[in-house]
Structures are given as structure tokens and as C-alpha cells.
Amino acid sequence: xxxxxxxxxxxxSQKPWEPAQAALDNEHDGKTFGLSKAKLGVRTVMVxxxxxxxxxxxxxxxxxxVHDWKSLSEPWxxxxxTIILIFASFIFNKAKxxxxxxxxxxxxxxxxxxxxxxxxxxTGQLLVxxxxxxIGQYASTNPANxxxxxxxxxxxxxxxGGLFFWGKATTKLLTNNFNVSKTKQAIELCAIYxxxxxxxxxxxxxxxxxx
Amino acid sequence: xxxxxxxxKIEAKSADSSSGGYAPPVEHIPAKEAPEQELYHAKSxxxxxxxxxxxxxxxxQYALTATAIGLVGLVLSWGMRLQLGFPETFSFLGxxxxxxxxxxxxxxxxxxLLTALFLGGFGNYLIxxxxxxxxxxxxxxxxxxxxxxxxxxxxxxxxxxxPGGPTGAGWTLYPPQAILPGTPGSEYGIVLMLVxxxxxxxxxxxxxxxxxxxxxxARTRGMTMMRMPLTVWGIFTAxxxxxxxxxxxxxxxxxxxxxxxxxxxxxxxxxxxxxxKLKTGGGSPILFQHLFWFFGHPEVYIVALPAFGIVSDLIxxxxxxxxxxYRMMVWxxxxxxxxxxxxxxxxxxxxxxNPYFGFFFATTTLIIxxxxxxxxxxxxxxxxxxxxxxxxxxxxxxxxxxxxxxxGITGLFLGNVIIDIPLSDTYFVVAHFHMVMGIxxxxxxxxxxxxxxxxxxxxxxxxxxxxxxFWVTFLGAYAIYFPMHYLGFIGVxxxxxEMYDSPxxxxxxxxxxxxxxxxxxxxxxxxxxxxxxxxSVFKGEKxxxxxWKANSLEWHTSDYPPTHGNFGKELPVVYRWPYDFSVPGSxxxxxxxxxxxxxxxxxxxxIT
Numbered sequence: 001x002x003x004x005x006x007x008x009x010x011x012x013s014q015k016p017w018e019p020a021q022a023a024l025d026n027e028h029d030g031k032t033f034g035l036s037k038a039k040l041g042v043r044t045v046m047v048x049x050x051x052x053x054x055x056x057x058x059x060x061x062x063x064x065x066v067h068d069w070k071s072l073s074e075p076w077x078x079x080x081x082t083i084i085l086i087f088a089s090f091i092f093n094k095a096k097x098x099x100x101x102x103x104x105x106x107x108x109x110x111x112x113x114x115x116x117x118x119x120x121x122x123t124g125q126l127l128v129x130x131x132x133x134x135i136g137q138y139a140s141t142n143p144a145n146x147x148x149x150x151x152x153x154x155x156x157x158x159x160x161g162g163l164f165f166w167g168k169a170t171t172k173l174l175t176n177n178f179n180v181s182k183t184k185q186a187i188e189l190c191a192i193y194x195x196x197x198x199x200x201x202x203x204x205x206x207x208x209x210x211x
Numbered sequence: 212x213x214x215x216x217x218x219x220k221i222e223a224k225s226a227d228s229s230s231g232g233y234a235p236p237v238e239h240i241p242a243k244e245a246p247e248q249e250l251y252h253a254k255s256x257x258x259x260x261x262x263x264x265x266x267x268x269x270x271x272q273y274a275l276t277a278t279a280i281g282l283v284g285l286v287l288s289w290g291m292r293l294q295l296g297f298p299e300t301f302s303f304l305g306x307x308x309x310x311x312x313x314x315x316x317x318x319x320x321x322x323x324l325l326t327a328l329f330l331g332g333f334g335n336y337l338i339x340x341x342x343x344x345x346x347x348x349x350x351x352x353x354x355x356x357x358x359x360x361x362x363x364x365x366x367x368x369x370x371x372x373x374p375g376g377p378t379g380a381g382w383t384l385y386p387p388q389a390i391l392p393g394t395p396g397s398e399y400g401i402v403l404m405l406v407x408x409x410x411x412x413x414x415x416x417x418x419x420x421x422x423x424x425x426x427x428x429a430r431t432r433g434m435t436m437m438r439m440p441l442t443v444w445g446i447f448t449a450x451x452x453x454x455x456x457x458x459x460x461x462x463x464x465x466x467x468x469x470x471x472x473x474x475x476x477x478x479x480x481x482x483x484x485x486x487x488k489l490k491t492g493g494g495s496p497i498l499f500q501h502l503f504w505f506f507g508h509p510e511v512y513i514v515a516l517p518a519f520g521i522v523s524d525l526i527x528x529x530x531x532x533x534x535x536x537y538r539m540m541v542w543x544x545x546x547x548x549x550x551x552x553x554x555x556x557x558x559x560x561x562x563x564x565n566p567y568f569g570f571f572f573a574t575t576t577l578i579i580x581x582x583x584x585x586x587x588x589x590x591x592x593x594x595x596x597x598x599x600x601x602x603x604x605x606x607x608x609x610x611x612x613x614x615x616x617x618x619g620i621t622g623l624f625l626g627n628v629i630i631d632i633p634l635s636d637t638y639f640v641v642a643h644f645h646m647v648m649g650i651x652x653x654x655x656x657x658x659x660x661x662x663x664x665x666x667x668x669x670x671x672x673x674x675x676x677x678x679x680x681f682w683v684t685f686l687g688a689y690a691i692y693f694p695m696h697y698l699g700f701i702g703v704x705x706x707x708x709e710m711y712d713s714p715x716x717x718x719x720x721x722x723x724x725x726x727x728x729x730x731x732x733x734x735x736x737x738x739x740x741x742x743x744x745x746x747s748v749f750k751g752e753k754x755x756x757x758x759w760k761a762n763s764l765e766w767h768t769s770d771y772p773p774t775h776g777n778f779g780k781e782l783p784v785v786y787r788w789p790y791d792f793s794v795p796g797s798x799x800x801x802x803x804x805x806x807x808x809x810x811x812x813x814x815x816x817x818i819t
Contacts, residue, residue, distance in 0.1 A: 026433050030429070035428070037428050055502065063495065068493035143477065146469060
């Protein structure tokens with residue numbers, strides 16, 4: 001894992017024709033980063049998601065300046081949901097620590113708890129939707145509402161995507177049919193993704209209460 | 212054409228030392244630190260050829276699907292040209308059909324044909340082979356990517372059959388008109404278009420993940436980034452652009468879908484129609500334009516950068532000379548990619564923005580001319596005193612350079628606010644973008660198909676048909692688009708269904724008829740080309756291994772054409788860049804990338 005091109009400027013100014021560089025290059029193992037492909041994949045997905053959410057935030061900030069904007073009043077249920085999601089992220093970290101210690105029994109229980117909390121969060125979000133619909137706050141009522149529905153829906157879809165991979169890892173642990181290093185990695189990556197979605201939610205939620 | 216090479220041959224071979232005659236290399240080869248990727252081995256016909264996880268099969272699937280939908284785009288352009296050349300002649304062409312043809316032609320060609328062909332088609336086929344990998348890093352995700360793309364294409368086709376037909380809002384789909392009554396397809400067509408685009412973005416992101424990570428992490432030993440063929444550099448950078456730019460399209464599509472279905476007003480301004488105010492209001496159509504062009508401008512380079520990369524390789528191989536200024540070519544690709552994100556508002560000079568904003572975007576736009584010009588000079592300097600073989604790929608590559616310079620120079624006109632304003636929305640713009648991102652990349656696509664067809668099928672395309680194809684396409688493209696510059700200068704607006712009896716149109720009538728006839732001829736020639744592709748699979752002249760005497764790894768697989776797993780037992784080890792042609796001091800005419808220095812000890816290192 002030597003001579004990784006961590007700096008793009010260094011990489012682009014290499015002189016591959018020089019004998020010294022050629023000797024180094026011949027030793028190169030063909031990997032740019034000392035990361036597993038799955039980890040890099042999750043990072044790429046997070047970058048793309050960040051771009052998507054940033055563009056929504058930009059659109060939100062642009063749209064809220066218009067006179068017809070009426071902010072939503074956030075129901076207390078949203079605060080509870082937020083706390084549930086924070087808790088889920090925290091437990092996921094526990095699950096990761098346990099799996100690092102090869103304590104897969106405890107890790108399995110933590111994962112199950114995470115799943116429960118995450119599904120509760122999604123149910124809670126749906127209850128918030130139902131609450132808004134029941135008091136006549138539809139997506140078309142006001143742009144603030146439209147953004148609220150959009151943000152929660154997209155965030156929820158991201159979580160469901162994460163739950164798919166969580167389900168794969170958890171099923172393997174439950175059936176006791178797993179490859180240790182692969183499962184460790186899956187748990188670690190899911191945990192990272194959960195933290196990422198927590199941060200996204202905190203930013204979106206913060207944006208909605210601040211305005 | 213391959214018999215033109217009378218040079219001393221060296222046996223093309225893989226690094227699998229058991230199959231070739233190489234002495235074991237004396238160079239020190241570092242031990243592999245990680246075990247090789249597990250490869251999915253398909254068992255049945257279905258998993259091998261239909262739900263395939265092999266990047267080569269997926270690449271061909273992408274290419275065939277893109278070509279099929281591209282044919283629809285071609286036929287739509289004929290409808291358009293028939294109306295413009297001979298108005299009031301064809302009863303099946305009304306204003307609605309005309310606008311639908313314009314819209315669908317644009318969207319299909321830019322996204323479903325060119326983007327899918329370059330990244331999905333060439334990207335999938337070439338990246339693993341060129342960097343020395345057995346497959347993409349996530350083959351399953353790669354397969355899903357193709358099926359989502361196919362579904363997006365099917366949804367797009369479905370929009371032709373819903374009440375009201377496909378959308379006729381223009382390929383930019385500007386709200387509010389795209390979703391208001393009066394525009395064709397404003398009810399169902401536009402929704403299907405937006406859904407199809409969103410699916411395309413999702414499918415592409417899955418593919419893009421593969422292309423980027425395969426290039427970064429799955430290269431073979433010795434293949435540093437600065438030893439990669441420029442084709443890979445072009446596709447790699449374009450994929451990064453696409454991963455960052457397509458989200459803007461996705462966001463815009465989702466918000467407009469909601470505007471259309473749920474009656475939200477993300478983009479809908481206050482509108483009075485029939486004396487009554489619409490329920491929606493307060494939204495910003497300009498916001499959509501910003502989002503659309505934040506995707507739309509990088510999209511130009513998503514198409515152009517792979518073309519730049521591929522044409523560099525074609526020119527180098529067929530001129531038997533190393534590419535001039537390899538490092539500078541890489542720099543130019545990276546700089547163009549970075550700059551492409553800060554120029555988008557030059558598509559919006561007439562949207563009423565602050566003049567200083569326009570000044571900023573005009574400046575950044577004109578700066579892009581610098582790296583682009585460097586690339587053109589480098590292609591020309593590669594040709595300079597090269598051993599140019601006028602093979603069909605070379606003809607297309609030369610056609611590309613001329614066409615690209617032509618379209619690039621009109622881009623300099625349009626990049627200046629003050630020149631753009633009178634030319635905006637005229638045929639000058641149509642001529643410009645067809646030259647620079649229609650014909651120029653297509654020249655590369657054609658050149659690349661003639662170049663890599665033997666690799667894919669083991670047979671050559673028919674040379675006579677190929678020459679006819681090249682000359683009719685090349686000259687025909689100029690017959691179509693040169694007159695359009697003039698039409699723009701005399702002020703003929705684009706997107707108009709008919710000019711009726713405008714007094715200044717007299718000189719345009721004959722020109723329009725001429726353009727239409729040229730377009731029909733060029734279009735039919737493409738069908739000849741497709742016939743060539745399909746018939747040569749069975750009847751083409753058999754190609755020997757590595758017919759163009761190229762150095763890059765895709766020609767040096769253990770099986771020819773490459774089979775599942777790409778390389779033999781051992782992955783090749785790379786010792787040089789792929790441009791070692793006519794190396795001074797070497798007794799070999801070309802030195803493939805996997806030939807160790809000990810076998811070509813007399814060769815001098817070339818400074819790039």
C-alpha cells in the first residue's frame with residue numbers, strides 16, 4: 001500500500017517517463033486509496049446525496065424569500081422523532097463497537113434495536129404527515145408545506161435504502177451464517193450511513209425550525 | 212486495413228506467462244497484497260446474456276438500447292426537417308407534432324443516446340479491460356443500472372402513447388409552460404418525461420459508482436493513474452461530472468413533477484389565465500433554469516470529455532505516434548471538468564439576470580477555451596509528422612477535430628453576452644450546439660465503433676460501406692449545419708413551427724429545403740451503418756488479434772475477443788503508458804503496456 005496518490009496535484013505533476021518514477025510506478029499495486037471498495041462506494045453515495053440535499057436547501061432558501069411563504073408550526077412529534085433518530089445512530093455506534101470486539105451476540109441485539117428505532121422514526125414521520133393532512137395542511141397549501149413533505153419523503157427513502165442493507169447484515173447475524181470481516185465492514189458502513197442521515201435530518205429540521 | 216501494417220510484429224499476448232513465449236521478467240514484481248476480487252460466474256443463458264453481470268455484455272446492452280432509442284430520435288428529426296423545409300405539405304405534421312418532435316429529439320439525443328452510449332456503453336466495455344480489471348467492482352449494481360436505464364427508456368417511449376402525446380415543451384422543459392395547458396403533453400407526457408429522467412439519474416448513479424471506483428481501486432499492478440489511456444481519463448472525469456451534475460436534474464424533475472401532479476408551486480409564478488388567477492403562484496421559473504443548466508452545462512462535457520479521450524487514443528494509434536503532451540491532455544480534461552461547473556448561466560443571458568452576473572459567466576466560459584485549445588493543438592501536433600494511416604477510425608477522428616474546432620469557435624461568439632443577445636434563440640445557436648456536441652461526439656462514436664468492433668466481435672466492419680458512411684456523414688453534416696449559421700445571422704428564430712410569409716425569409720426557403728434533403732440523406736446513411744454493424748457480425752472479414760497494433764491492455768487479453776474474466780489466470784502487469792509507438796532506439800514498432808523494460812532494453816524513455 002505504498003506511494004498512494006493522495007494529493008491530486010502531486011498525482012498530476014508526476015513525471016512517468018523519469019526512470020525513478022517509472023521504478024516507483026512498476027511497484028504500484030493499482031489502488032488509489034487504501035480503502036475497501038465498499039467504503040469508497042458508500043462515500044460516493046454520500047457525496048451524491050449531499051449534492052441532492054444541498055440543492056434542495058438552496059431551492060428552499062430561494063423560495064422562502066417570496067411573500068406567500070408561511071412557515072409550518074412544527075408539532076412536538078417531530079422533536080420525538082428527532083430524538084429517536086439520534087438514539088438509533090448512537091445504538092448503531094454501539095453495534096459497531098461490539099462487532100469490532102467480535103461480540104456478535106451483543107451486536108446483533110443492538111442492530112435489532114436500531115431497526116426498531118428506525119422503523120419507529122419512519123412511522124413517526126408518517127404520523128406527522130397524517131397530522132398535517134388532518135388539519136388541512138396539504139403540499140399544495142403553501143410552499144413551506146411542499147418542502148416539508150419533500151424533505152421528509154426523501155430522507156425517509158434514504159433511510160429505507162439503508163434499512164435494506166441493515167436487513168441483509170442482520171439476517172446474516174440472526175441465521176448465524178456470516179463472514180466475520182464482511183459483516184464487520186457491513187455494520188461499520190451502515191453505521192456511517194446512519195450518522196450521515198442523522199446529520200442530514202438535523203440540518204433539514206434545523207432549517208425548518210429556524211425559518 | 213490491418214494489412215497496411217508491415218512492421219516487424221511482436222506477438223500480442225497477455226501477461227499470462229504460461230501461454231506466451233516470454234522469458235520470465237527479471238523485474239521485481241511486488242507480491243499481491245489483497246486477494247483478487249471474487250468473480251460472479253454465470254451459469255445459465257439468462258444470467259450470461261440477459262441478466263448479465265459481465266461489464267462487456269452490459270456495455271453492449273447499453274449501446275444497443277441507446278442506439279435503438281437514438282433511431283427514434285433520428286426519425287423525429289426528419290419530421291421536424293420535413294416541416295421546416297416543406298411547410299404545409301405533410302398533413303401529419305401539425306404544430307403539436309412538431310414541438311413534440313423537437314423536444315423528444317433533443318432529450319433523446321443528449322441523454323438517452325450520447326450519455327448512455329459514452330458512459331454506459333464505452334465506459335462499461337472499456338474501463339475494466341483498459342485498466343486491467345476482471346470486471347467492474349460492483350457487478351450486480353452494474354446490472355441493475357442497465358435495467359433501470361432500460362426502464363427509463365420504456366417510460367420515455369410510453370409517453371408517446373398516452374393521451375396528449377409526449378411533452379412538447381422543448382428539451383429544456385422550462386416551467387411554467389411545460390405543465391400548463393396549451394403545451395402539447397402538458398398533462399401526462401411531461402410527467403412521464405420527468406419520471407423517466409429521474410429513473411435515468413438513479414440508474415446512472417449506480418453505473419457511475421462502478422466506473423469511478425473501478426478506475427480508482429481496481430487497476431492492475433503498475434497501472435498508475437498517469438499511465439492510463441486517455442479514454443479512461445475522459446470517461447472517468449465525465450463520470451465524476453455526471454455524479455455531481457445529475458442530482459440537479461433530479462431535484463428539478465422531482466419538484467416539477469410535484470408542481471404538475473400535486474399542484475405545489477415550486478416553479479409556478481402568479482399566472483392569470485382566462486381572467487382568473489391560477490391557484491399556484493409565487494414560484495420561480497428562473498430557479499428551474501438555474502437547476503437545469505447547473506446540470507445542463509456539465510452535461511455538454513459529460514458527452515465531450517469521453518469523446519476527447521477516445522479520439523486521443525484513436526489519433527495516437529492510427530498515426531503510430533505517442534500522444535503529444537499526455538500530461539497536459541490529462542490536465543486539460545480535469546480543468547475543463549472543474550470549469551464546467553461555473554459556467555452554467557451562459558445559457559441564461561436573456562433571462563434578465565444582473566449584468567455583472569453575465570460578465571462573470573462570460574469570463575469563465577471564455578477561460579474554458581484555453582484548455583480546450585490546448586487539446587486541439589495537441590491532437591494536431593500528434594498528427595504532425597506521424598505515420599498517418601487513413602483508416603476509417605482515423606478519418607472519423609480527423610472529421611472530429613475539424614468539426615469540433617468549428618463548433619468551438621462559434622461557441623466563443625455565443626459565450627460573449629453582447630454577441631449572444633442578438634443571436635440568442637436563432638438557428639446560429641442550433642448550428643453551434645449540433646456541431647460541437649452533436650456531430651463532433653458522434654464522429655468519435657463512429658470512429659470508436661470502427662476501431663473497437665473487431666475487439667468486440669472478432670470481425671471487421673465492411674470497409675466500403677464504412678468509407679461511404681464517413682464521407683456522406685461528414686460532408687452531409689456540413690451541408691446541414693453550415694447554412695444554419697447563415698439562417699441565424701439573418702434572424703430566423705429556432706423553435707418556430709412555420710415562418711409563414713415573413714418578408715426576410717425569402718433566402719431561407721431554398722436553404723431550408725436544401726438542409727432537409729441533406730438531413731434525409733445523412734439519416735439514411737446511418738441506417739446503412741447499422742446494417743453494416745449487424746451484417747458484419749456474421750459476414751465481416753475475420754480480424755486477427757490486435758489488428759491496429761495498439762498498446763493498451765484491451766487488445767492483449769488471453770482470449771480474443773476477450774471472454775468472461777477478461778484476462779487469463781494472471782492479471783497483466785503494466786510497465787509503461789499505452790503510447791509507446793515508434794520508440795527511438797527500440798527495434799519494435801510498438802511496445803504494449805505489459806512488456807517489461809528488460810525485453811526492450813534499447814528503447815529510450817520518451818519525454819512527454
